[in-house]
Amino acid sequence: KAGVTQTPRYLIKTRGQQVTLSCSPISGHRSVSWYQQTPGQGLQFLFEYFSETQRNKGNFPGRFSGRQFSNSRSEMNVSTLELGDSALYLCASVAGGSTDTQYFGPGTRLTVL
Amino acid sequence: AQSVTQLGSHVSVSEGALVLLRCNYSSSVPPYLFWYVQYPNQGLQLLLKYTTGATLVKGINGFEAEFKKSETSFHLTKPSAHMSDAAEYFCAVSAMDTGRRALTFGSGTRLQVQP
Numbered sequence: 001k002a003g004v005t006q007t008p009r010y011l012i013k014t015r016g017q018q019v020t021l022s023c024s025p026i027s028g029h030r031s032v033s034w035y036q037q038t039p040g041q042g043l044q045f046l047f048e049y050f051s052e053t054q055r056n057k058g059n060f061p062g063r064f065s066g067r068q069f070s071n072s073r074s075e076m077n078v079s080t081l082e083l084g085d086s087a088l089y090l091c092a093s094v095a096g097g098s099t100d101t102q103y104f105g106p107g108t109r110l111t112v113l
Numbered sequence: 114a115q116s117v118t119q120l121g122s123h124v125s126v127s128e129g130a131l132v133l134l135r136c137n138y139s140s141s142v143p144p145y146l147f148w149y150v151q152y153p154n155q156g157l158q159l160l161l162k163y164t165t166g167a168t169l170v171k172g173i174n175g176f177e178a179e180f181k182k183s184e185t186s187f188h189l190t191k192p193s194a195h196m197s198d199a200a201e202y203f204c205a206v207s208a209m210d211t212g213r214r215a216l217t218f219g220s221g222t223r224l225q226v227q228p
Contacts, residue, residue, distance in 0.1 A: 004156070033214050043203065043218035056212040090156055094214055102214060104149075104156035 002027065004093050004105035012111045018079040021108045025072050025093030031055075032074040033102065034066060037088040046089075049074050078110075086112045115140040115206045119219035127227045132191040134222045136178075136204030139185065145213060146187040147205040148178055151221075157203065163187065174198070199226045 005024040013019050025032050033056075034046040045058040049068035066076040072093075078085055088109050092102040120135040138144055145164050149157040161172025168180040178189045187204060201223045205216040 031214060033216075035216075042220050043205075043216075045215045045217070048212065048214050056215050058215065092157075092214075101159050101162065102216070104158070106154075106156045 004091055004103055006089075006091050006105040006108050008108060009106065010109045010111075012113060013081050014113050015081055015083060017081050018077060019081060019110060020075050020077045021089055021091075021110070023074045023076075023091030023093075023105060025074070025091075026095075026103055029093035029095050029103075030072055031094040032068055032072065033092045033094070034074070034076050035090045035092065036060075037090060037107070038084075038086070043090075046076065081112045083112050086110060115144060115208050115217045117204050117206050117217055117219035119202075119204050119222050121222055122220065123223045123225065125225040125227060126194045128196055129193050132176075132189070132194045132198065132224065134189040134202050134204075134224065136187045136189065136219060137185050138187060138204070138206045140206055140208050142208045145207045146178075146180060147207075147216065148172065148176070148187075148189050149203045149205060149218075151201045151203065153200075160189070160202075194224075194226045196226050196228065199224055 007022045031050045033048040037043045048056040052068045063079045068074045088107040090107045092104045094100045116139045118137045147162045148160040160176050161170045163170045163180045171177045176191045201221045203221050204219040
């Protein structure tokens, strides 16, 4: 079974631009969560989607948004990029149960210049 | 709300020695606890998790952890370190009041294994 796929793997943007990252969960998984990993703040929860609905949101500004499609694929968008948005963005998928394991993708490395 | 404290940002052991990575958590409701490992330029891989039931949890690659409610701890151990264990390890917690899939991570412990 294929794992979680994230595209692109690497991205370079400049301040003020916007970016869209994509995550394809494991086949059959209905929940997708997003995390930001930076050297200073560590791993932080961004949001979770289940059946196309945002079910939970972390403490990030409104510039960070996401959505989930009917095939469970998810995208996250960051508008008006800031230098501090440079990070590894990780996506995780879960089958659906509350005790199910979250499987993480390899991440998208975003660099903001 | 929950929090996780990992004692020691860097731990160095000799190959064949015991690995002990410490994790203490704070949660006002029964927690779910996890240990993940991250190799360079990769995502996170689950080593083991505690949800309910048996407090001694065995995971992959010979790792295990024990949930001690009285000590609010979930330390990760492995009897004999291998060179391939060198990586960064993250302890995480989730709870019903903030969403079971909203993991709160510790700051990580980088494990170095000396030959």
